[in-house]
Amino acid sequence: MLAHETNVLIVDDDIGIRFTLEGIIDDEGYKVRGTEDGYQAIELAKEITFQWVFMDIRMPGINGVETYLEIKKISPESKVVMMTGFSVEELVKQALDEGVYAVLYKPLPVEQVLEILRSGDLTAKLAS
Amino acid sequence: MISSFVRRQYGWMSAGLFRKYVFIISSLVVGALLISGGSDIYFTYKDKLNSISDIERGKASIAASNIDFFIGDVQRQLKRAAQVEYEVGDSGIAAREEDYLALINRVPAITELGYWDTVGHEQLMMAQFGRDAFSSNSPLPVEQIMIEAKARGSFNGPVYFDDDFVQHMTMGIAESGTRKGVLIAEVNLSVVQVIIAQLSLADSGWAYVVDANGLIVSHPVEGYVTQKTSVAHLRQVQTAIEAGTEITDRASKLSVSIEKSLDGQSVLATSFPIKNLGWHVLVEQPRSEALASLTSPIIRSVMLLVAGLVVAVITSMILARRMVSPILKLRDAADKLSLGSDSGPDGEHVSLKTGDELESLGQAFNRMSAQIRESYATLETRVEQRTSELARTNANLENEMIEREKAERLAFVLQRAIEHSPSAILITDTNAHIEYINPKFTEVTGYTSEDVVGKTPGVLKSGRTSQEKYGRLWETIRSGSQWEGELYNKRKDGKFYWSSESILPIKNEHGAITHYLAVEQDVTERKKAEEDARIANQRLAEMNRTLEKRVTERTSELQQANDRLIDAHDQLVRTEKLAAIGQLSAGVAHDLRNPLGAIKNAIYYLNGKLNDSESAKENPRIPEFLNIINYEVDHSNKIITDLMDFARIAPPSFAPADLGTLVQDCLGTLGVKEGVYINVLDGHHEDLLQVQVDGEQLNRVFQNLILNAQEAMQDGGVITVSTVENDGFADVSVSDTGEGIKPEIINKIFDPLFTTKTQGTGLGLAVCQQIVSKHGGTIEVESKPGKGSTFRVRLPLSAVEGLSKEAQNASA
Numbered sequence: 001m002l003a004h005e006t007n008v009l010i011v012d013d014d015i016g017i018r019f020t021l022e023g024i025i026d027d028e029g030y031k032v033r034g035t036e037d038g039y040q041a042i043e044l045a046k047e048i049t050f051q052w053v054f055m056d057i058r059m060p061g062i063n064g065v066e067t068y069l070e071i072k073k074i075s076p077e078s079k080v081v082m083m084t085g086f087s088v089e090e091l092v093k094q095a096l097d098e099g100v101y102a103v104l105y106k107p108l109p110v111e112q113v114l115e116i117l118r119s120g121d122l123t124a125k126l127a128s
Numbered sequence: 129m130i131s132s133f134v135r136r137q138y139g140w141m142s143a144g145l146f147r148k149y150v151f152i153i154s155s156l157v158v159g160a161l162l163i164s165g166g167s168d169i170y171f172t173y174k175d176k177l178n179s180i181s182d183i184e185r186g187k188a189s190i191a192a193s194n195i196d197f198f199i200g201d202v203q204r205q206l207k208r209a210a211q212v213e214y215e216v217g218d219s220g221i222a223a224r225e226e227d228y229l230a231l232i233n234r235v236p237a238i239t240e241l242g243y244w245d246t247v248g249h250e251q252l253m254m255a256q257f258g259r260d261a262f263s264s265n266s267p268l269p270v271e272q273i274m275i276e277a278k279a280r281g282s283f284n285g286p287v288y289f290d291d292d293f294v295q296h297m298t299m300g301i302a303e304s305g306t307r308k309g310v311l312i313a314e315v316n317l318s319v320v321q322v323i324i325a326q327l328s329l330a331d332s333g334w335a336y337v338v339d340a341n342g343l344i345v346s347h348p349v350e351g352y353v354t355q356k357t358s359v360a361h362l363r364q365v366q367t368a369i370e371a372g373t374e375i376t377d378r379a380s381k382l383s384v385s386i387e388k389s390l391d392g393q394s395v396l397a398t399s400f401p402i403k404n405l406g407w408h409v410l411v412e413q414p415r416s417e418a419l420a421s422l423t424s425p426i427i428r429s430v431m432l433l434v435a436g437l438v439v440a441v442i443t444s445m446i447l448a449r450r451m452v453s454p455i456l457k458l459r460d461a462a463d464k465l466s467l468g469s470d471s472g473p474d475g476e477h478v479s480l481k482t483g484d485e486l487e488s489l490g491q492a493f494n495r496m497s498a499q500i501r502e503s504y505a506t507l508e509t510r511v512e513q514r515t516s517e518l519a520r521t522n523a524n525l526e527n528e529m530i531e532r533e534k535a536e537r538l539a540f541v542l543q544r545a546i547e548h549s550p551s552a553i554l555i556t557d558t559n560a561h562i563e564y565i566n567p568k569f570t571e572v573t574g575y576t577s578e579d580v581v582g583k584t585p586g587v588l589k590s591g592r593t594s595q596e597k598y599g600r601l602w603e604t605i606r607s608g609s610q611w612e613g614e615l616y617n618k619r620k621d622g623k624f625y626w627s628s629e630s631i632l633p634i635k636n637e638h639g640a641i642t643h644y645l646a647v648e649q650d651v652t653e654r655k656k657a658e659e660d661a662r663i664a665n666q667r668l669a670e671m672n673r674t675l676e677k678r679v680t681e682r683t684s685e686l687q688q689a690n691d692r693l694i695d696a697h698d699q700l701v702r703t704e705k706l707a708a709i710g711q712l713s714a715g716v717a718h719d720l721r722n723p724l725g726a727i728k729n730a731i732y733y734l735n736g737k738l739n740d741s742e743s744a745k746e747n748p749r750i751p752e753f754l755n756i757i758n759y760e761v762d763h764s765n766k767i768i769t770d771l772m773d774f775a776r777i778a779p780p781s782f783a784p785a786d787l788g789t790l791v792q793d794c795l796g797t798l799g800v801k802e803g804v805y806i807n808v809l810d811g812h813h814e815d816l817l818q819v820q821v822d823g824e825q826l827n828r829v830f831q832n833l834i835l836n837a838q839e840a841m842q843d844g845g846v847i848t849v850s851t852v853e854n855d856g857f858a859d860v861s862v863s864d865t866g867e868g869i870k871p872e873i874i875n876k877i878f879d880p881l882f883t884t885k886t887q888g889t890g891l892g893l894a895v896c897q898q899i900v901s902k903h904g905g906t907i908e909v910e911s912k913p914g915k916g917s918t919f920r921v922r923l924p925l926s927a928v929e930g931l932s933k934e935a936q937n938a939s940a
Contacts, residue, residue, distance in 0.1 A: 016726025024733050085721030086772070106721040107728035107765060 007048055008117070010034040011041040011055040011067065012083065017106070021054065024110060030117065038067030045071045045078070052120060053080040054113070057091045065095045072098075079120060083108060145455070146448045153444030154437060161436045165429025172425045180396055184411045187327055188400035191335055192409040194323050198237070199404045202315050203282060203299065205235050210301045210311050224252055232256050239296065240314040244274055251309070273300040274310045284405060287317060287345050289354065294318055295345075320346045321353075324409075333395075333413030338365055340406040352390070363387050368399035368408040386415060454486045458493055465497055552627070554646040555634075560584045563643070572627070572650045574620030585646065590618040605633050605644055614651065626655040702879075706774075706898065709880050713771035720768055724761050731758050770889040774880065777898050780822030784926060787817040787858045788851050794830040795849070803844020806834075810851055817851055817858040820926045825899045829907075832892040833862040833919050839885065840866030840917065857905070857922045868913040877909065896921075 008030045012018045018034045026032045033048065035041045037059050045053075053071060057064035068080045079101040084092055092103050102116065209231050214220035228241050232254065243252035248271065268285050276283040277300030285298035295317040303309045320337060324346045327335040336347035342360025344352045351357075359365045364387045389395040395412040402409060461478040477497070480490035546553055552569035556562050562580045570576050573588060580587055593616050604611040610632040618624055627648040634643040735754055744750045788810050800806060837847045845865035852859050869877060876882045878897045883890035900907045904924050911917035 012722075014722035014726065017722055017729065020726050020729030020733060024729060027733070027736075083725075085717060085719075085725075106725035107761065108725055110729060110732040 006030045006052065006117070006120075007050040008032045008052040008054070009041060009044065009048075009050040011036075011038065011053065011059070011064070013037060013056065013059045017056070017083075017108075021108070021113070025113075025117065028114060028117070038062035038064070038070070041067055042070045042074070045074045049075045050078050052117060053078055055080060055082060057082050057084045057089065057095065063091065065091055065098060068095065068100060069098060081113075081116060145452050146445075149448035149451070150441060150444045153447070154440045157436045157440035158433060161429070161433045165425075165432060168429060169422060169425050173419065173422055176419070176422065177396070180413060181398065184333065184396065184398045184413060185400065187333075187335065188398055188409045188411040191323050191327050191337075191411075192400040192402045195320050195337070195402050195407070195409070196404050198319050198323075199315075199402070202235060202237050202313075203301075203404065205231060205238070206299060206301045206311055206313055207282065210303045221251055225254065228252065228254060237316045237319065238313045239290075239316050242312045243309055244270065244312065245309045248274060268298060270312065273298060273312055276300060277302045277310045277312075278308065287339065290314075293354070295321065295353070317345075324348060327411070333411055333417075335409055335411045337402070337407055337409050338368075340369065342366075342369060345407060357390070359390055362390065364397035364399060364410060364412070365408070368401070368410060371399075372401065387412075389414075454480045454482055454490070458490065461493065461497070465500065549647075552648045552650070554585060554648070556585065556644045556646075558641055558643070560586075560644070569648075572619075572625070572648070573617070579620065588615075588617040590616045590624050592616045592624070601631065605631050606641070608633055608635070608641065614655075615648075625650050625652040627651060706880055706894070709771070709774065713768075713774065717768045717772050720764070724765055724768075727757065728761050731761070767889050770891050774891045774895050774898075777825070777895065777902070780825050780899070780902050782820040782822060784818060785821050785823055785826075787819050787821075787860060787923065789816075790821070790823060790826055791830060791849055791851060791860060793823075794827050794834070797827075798831060798834055801838050801844070804838050804841060805844075805846045807846055807848045808850070809848060817853055818926045819858050819903075819923050821903055821923065822899075826903075829896045829899050829921060830860070830862070832896050833921075836892060836919075837862055837864035837866065837917075840864050840868075842866075845916070853925065854922070856925055858925055860921045860923070861918055862921075863916060863918040865916040868915055869909070869911040869917055870913055874909065874911060878907070 008025050010018050010021050010025070010032060011034070012021075013036050015036070018036065022032045022034045030052075033044060033050075035044055038055075039062060041053070041055065042062075044050075050071075053068075055064045055067060059067075062070075064082055068082070071078055071080065082092065082095045082100050082103045083106055084103065085106045086092075095103060104112065209227060212227065214223050224243055228243070232238050232241055233256075236256070238256075240253075240255040242250060242254070245251050250270075267288050273283060273285060281302050283300040285300070287295055287297050290296050297315050297317055299313045299315055301311045301313070303311065324335050324337060325348055334348050336352070336359075337345040338359055339345050342358050342362075342365050344357045344359055347353050347357075360369075364385065367385070385397060387395055387397045389397070389412050394415040396415055397410060397412045399408045399410045401407070457478055457480060477494055478490045480487045546566050549566055549568055552572045553564075553566040554562060554569055555564040561582055561584060565575070565577055565580060575587065597613070597615075601611045601613070610630065612628075612630050614626055614628050616624060617627055628651045629646055629648045631644060631646040633641040634645055636642050731754055735751070735758075738744050738754065739751050791808070795806060795808070834847060834849070841847075841864055847865075848861070848863040850859075850861045850863075852861075873882075873884070878893050879890075880894040881890035882894075897907050900921055900923070906922045908920045908922070909917060910920075
């Protein structure tokens with residue numbers, strides 16, 4: 001599977017984070033979509049199957065973990081990486097318990113994000 | 129009237145004189161006769177008693193020795209028989225039989241005789257009336273007689289009567305020599321009875337025999353014998369038994385005494401012992417018989433007495449009359465003289481022609497009578513003179529009496545005044561003996577006149593007034609001056625009172641002190657009021673002092689409380705400040721991290737796009753600035769991280785740890801700058817400094833302190849880390865040799881966000897203090913600018929359980 005065939009969803013209420021991350025990942029050749037809250041993400045996930053979802057834990061309205069649980073119901077194959085500005089948080093623990101792929105702290109180490117995407121590719125490639 | 133009365137009196141007197149003479153002479157004669165008659169009767173009685181005694185004693189001794197002889201003879205005969213040696217066997221017995229029969233015939237008193245051999249078998253037995261007629265009525269068994277006889281050689285049994293009512297006695301005689309058999313004989317005692325009967329018949333008295341126990345053995349009245357009457361209770365019998373059988377001179381002299389006989393008669397009794405039997409013969413004679421012979425001397429004496437009395441009375445009457453009549457004449461003359469009755473100028477004349485001392489007495493009386501007449505005349509003129517003198521004196525006296533009466537009336541009024549004086553008044557003589565007190569004095573002191581008159585005012589002394597005061601008082605009044613003052617005195621009932629005294633001497637017309645007068649007022653009430661006021665004042669002053677003291681104490685307490693409040697307030701402000709910072713940090717961090725994240729993403733993107741671009745090559749500042757932006761984002765992120773760390777210092781999770789090890793572990797993970805040397809002083813080599821701590825949190829504290837120390841020494845130096853136990857605390861000190869802290873900021877270094885470093889967040893020491901205080905410890909700093917600083921962390925040793933538990937509770 002080629003990189004451009006990989007669907008990536010960025011969910012963050014902070015427009016700066018969302019846009020920059022969309023730009024970087026898009027440049028790498030992935031198909032990127034972004035939403036500013038969980039409701040929109042769930043709606044989008046019903047239309048498109050995302051291999052990767054990068055999602056802020058704290059958002060207005062429905063939070064990251066709740067959104068993750070919904071998305072998991074819609075497309076269980078989606079891998080979700082949680083992003084947070086806090087070093088320790090109850091939600092982080094909950095997310096890990098629910099089976100998210102990884103938790104990354106802001107400011108994000110961009111190299112590491114790209115690593116994860118590539119390794120996910122590799123896994124997917126090997127699987128196919 | 130008067131003279132007849134006097135004469136009758138004197139007549140009585142002469143009659144008395146006459147009777148006296150008669151009485152005295154008669155009684156002298158009667159006395160002499162009574163003495164001579166009495167002594168005659170007494171000695172006659174004594175003689176009679178002695179002669180009766182001698183006779184009685186003689187009788188008794190004869191009877192006793194007769195009986196003694198009789199018994200002794202029987203005993204001798206028996207003993208002789210017992211001394212004979214016989215052969216053993218039938219021939220010996222036959223010889224005995226022959227001899228014993230001869231003995232019985234020779235001594236008729238022995239009625240029966242028997243022989244018992246050594247082992248107590250009866251071998252031979254014979255009586256006066258034939259061999260086998262032995263019929264002993266002895267109350268003692270044979271065995272006992274044998275034992276007694278063997279023990280003593282011979283034995284006399286008790287007296288008994290045989291069938292014919294004849295007195296008998298058993299005798300046991302032990303054989304001498306080798307065989308040691310016993311001869312037993314029954315002895316007829318009728319001889320004794322005969323002897324006694326003879327004795328009693330001979331005269332008016334009687335005799336009887338008692339054994340050693342006081343039982344009658346023999347008596348003229350047969351009934352006493354047959355009934356074995358005991359006379360042991362009679363005194364004469366007791367005396368005889370006590371005297372024993374030995375006859376001494378003393379016993380014989382004392383032996384006659386007046387006693388009661390068995391039938392209660394008063395008798396003259398005597399006794400004599402019977403040696404061989406231990407018995408006693410007693411002889412008694414009724415006392416009346418013994419004294420019958422005294423009648424004639426008594427009659428003689430009475431007759432003499434009567435005759436002597438008659439003669440004496442007649443003689444004395446004659447003598448008395450002769451002596452009394454001249455005396456009566458003299459008396460009559462003296463009567464006339466004393467009454468001054470009409471007599472001649474020479475006075476009374478008495479003529480007595482007795483020719484003895486009475487006649488010269490009469491002449492002397494005549495001379496005296498003449499002289500009295502003479503002096504009587506002189507006396508009358510002198511009496512007249514004296515009477516007129518007395519009349520004059522009397523008139524003077526009358527005047528004086530009027531004056532005196534006036535004075536007395538005044539004195540009475542004065543006395544009334546004194547008695548009703550409202551002041552107590554006391555008057556003493558010069559020796560301070562009280563002579564007078566007024567009623568008020570009694571009212572005040574309780575002492576009445578009876579109590580104190582004659583005593584000194586010392587009775588009022590309370591013992592609470594100094595001797596000096598009394599001394600001054602006396603000195604003043606003795607010198608003639610008045611003393612005024614107050615004395616603390618004691619009442620009769622023991623209560624004390626204050627009296628205001630005015631004491632002064634009273635002088636006579638010559639100026640000599642005769643009395644002292646004390647006028648006193650009871651001022652106890654006034655004194656008491658004064659004293660009460662004084663005490664109240666004192667109390668008030670004391671209360672004032674107490675109040676002042678309490679105000680001072682209270683003030684200082686309030687000051688302390690205030691200080692504490694200020695401290696608490698400071699602490700509260702700090703805590704609130706910290707809490708505010710925490711909340712702020714937590715809120716801001718999230719919001720800041722998003723823009724930072726976006727910037728960082730953007731830089732990453734731009735880096736990728738610009739680094740190799742043409743414009744970057746033309747302008748090298750583009751990548752350089754991008755790097756600066758990236759660095760600053762990272763720094764901002766670090767500040768955010770520190771703030772968040774500070775905001776969420778969790779309650780420590782306590783675990784036991786050794787402080788030294790913690791320090792070592794911390795040093796192991798730290799990088800050390802060049803030029804810095806770290807010196808570790810473990811002041812506690814032997815014991816561990818055991819503490820209850822959260823190791824991770826403490827590690828942060830030590831890290832912060834050591835990093836701070838390093839930063840304080842830009843040019844290098846020495847950091848000394850020491851651990852030491854101090855007063856229940858474990859102290860960890862981190863000292864550097866750096867630039868030190870300026871005094872003006874040393875109070876602020878633990879405040880959050882206070883920093884002196886360009887890159888510092890101002891949170892390091894604040895975090896340290898937060899952690900240490902959550903461990904129940906303290907952190908202190910000392911610093912000398914230019915020399916260096918020392919931070920000391922003090923943590924409670926875990927021996928202090930309360931603290932660690934508290935801390936654990938806090939953590940839970």
